[in-house]
Amino acid sequence: MTEPLFDIPAPPLVPVEGDARGYPVRRIFCVGRNYAAHAAEMGNEVDREAPFYFTKSAHALCLSGATIPYPPGTQDCHHEMEFVVALGADAFEVSEADAMAAVWGYGCGIDLTRRDLQSQAKDTRRPWDLGKDFENAAIIGALTPRARFGEIGAQALRLMVGDRVAQAARLSEMVWPVPAIIAHLSRFYHLAAGDLIYTGTPAGVGPVGPGDRMRGEIDGLPAVEVTIGAGA
Known part of the structure; x- marks a missing residue:
């Protein structure tokens, strides 16, 4: 049997509310422009023909409660609060x-974005990877089983930056609801247990810097918290 040349980290585990076991993360899919007001604030229109996606590495995952360095290579890192779906x-x-x-x-979840790099990629029609997929860019709180959470409806979503409410919306405002996202994404990928879907962010995204504390909340779920430290 062939032996590996070196060891790589095991899949990250996300804590589960009320369970000693963790949820192992396989892949991270992210939905773009899934709230009309956010699309408008970014100067875009919602594509109502089909949702679209970008991806993040599982090793971009960051657990709630961490203090993380300000991301390298950017002068304009933005917060994006999101409802995360965990497949089983x-x-x-x-x-x-x-x-x-x-x-x-x-x-x-909180999707961190190197907005300046993403904007450069858009201007040159290049992929968004440098703007979206980097260490600590996919922050997540403890997961709650579907049955305990109940039906997805008009639950409130909000993000505090310090003492300021930066983002506020309801899950019912998503352009593409969760069943439509899963059905569409499953036409292109064999989705499986361990796959996370960040379902998009509402309006109010903005820059964060060293010293900023963020707390994201969705009714019925454990909050996600993170502090931005000094540069990497």
Whole structure:
């Protein structure tokens, strides 16, 4: 049997509310422009034909409660508060009616974005990877099983930066609801347990810097918290 040349880190584990076990993360998918007001504030229109996505490495994951360095290579790092869906079963070419059977649970997430690098990529029609996929760019709170959370409806989502409410919306404002996202994404990937879907951010995104403390909340879920420290 072939031996590896070197060891690599094991998949990160996300804490689960009320459970000593952790949720192992396989992949991270992110939905773009899923709140109309956010699309408008960024100068874009919502594509109502189909959702679109970008991805983050599992090793971009950062657990709630951390103090992280300000990301390298940027002068304009932005916060984006999101509702995260954690899958617990396979889903390939599923219908919207069957999509929720693949959902294991939910969590609060913050997508950090190197906005200046993302804007440069947009201007040159290049991929968004440098702007989106970097260490500590996918912050997440403890997960809650689907049955305990209940139906997705008009739960409030909010992000505090210090004592200021920076983002506030309701999950019912998503352009593409969770079943539609899973059904569409499953046409292009064999989705499976361990896959996370960050479902998009509402309006109010903005810059954060060293010393900023963020707290994201969604009704019925444990909060996600993170502090920005000095540069890397």
